[in-house]
Amino acid sequence: MSGEAAGGQTLSEIAQGPRSEAVVETAEAGAVKVVEKQAQRRIFKIIVIGDSNVGKTCLTYRFCLGKFPDKTEATIGVDFREKSVQVDTEHLKLQLWDTAGQERFRKSMVQHYYRNVHAVVFVYDMTKMSSFENMPAWIEECDRHNLNKNIPRILVGNKCDVMERIAVNTNLAQKFADSHNMPLFETSAKDDGRANHVDAIFMTVAHKLKNSKPMMPPHLADFVPGDTQRRDFVNLRGSPRHRGLQSASRGEEEKSDCPC
Ligand SMILES: Nc1nc2c(ncn2[C@@H]2O[C@H](COP(=O)(O)OP(=O)(O)OP(=O)(O)O)[C@@H](O)[C@H]2O)c(=O)[nH]1
C-alpha cells in the first residue's frame, strides 16, 4: 500500500499533522511565556551619586560590561547602564543611573535623577578627602528631593588600588556608614582582582531590592522632558541613537558649549 493519501499528504504526514500543530502551539505558548516572563521582570532604578572624578562611571561600567573603561570623560547629565541579575529564583533588571558629579552637568537633570528611585549608591574617592567630606551634602540632596528613607543606600569608597595615596581612613568611613545605616564597601573599579567586589556591591543592592515591595518600574518617559533635551542630557549607552552623544573633558569648566 502506498503511503499517499488524499490532498497529497502521506499517511505519516496526516498522522503527524495534528501533532506538528500542537508542537507549533506549544512553541508559541512557550514564546508567549518567555515574553510574559520578561515583561514581568522587575526593573529597579539605582542612582549612583558623588563628586566628579570619584569613579561612578568606571564602577557602573565595570559591573555592567565586566571591565575598566579604556577612557572616561566627565558625565553630562546621566549615562544609563542596565544589567539583569538573578537573585534566588528571580531575574531582576538593574537600571543604573550614572549621574554627573559636576554641578554644571547635572543641574538641569537633578529632579529626574530622584524620581522613582529604588536605591542609591553614594561614591567617594578614597584618595580624596573632600569627596568623602561632601557625602553629607549628597545625602542632604537626597532628602531635599524627598527620597524615601527606607530605600537601600550603600556607601562606596573607590580607588583603593592607589594604596600610597589613601586619604580616607576606613574607621572614619565605617563610622559614617554606621551612623547613616549604610553598608560600606571599599573597592576599586580599576583593579581586575576586585571585579567580584564591585559585583558584590550591586548584588547587595539587588538582594535588598528583591525583598522589597514591587514598585513602579522607571520609564524613560518619566524623566525625559522632550526629545531635544533628551539628546542634550541623556546618554543611553549602546543605543545607536544616543551612542557617543555625550562626553566632556575634565578641567574644561569654562567651555562655552556647555549644554546647561
Ligand atoms: N586608580 C583608579 N582610578 C580610577 C578608578 N575608578 C576610576 N578611576 C579614574 O578616575 C577618573 C574618573 O573616573 P570616572 O568614572 O569618569 O568618574 P566619575 O565619578 O564618573 O566623574 P563624573 O562623570 O565627572 O561625575 C578616571 O580617570 C578613571 O580612570 C579606580 O578604581 N582606581
Ligand SMILES: [Mg+2]
Ligand atoms: Mg561619570
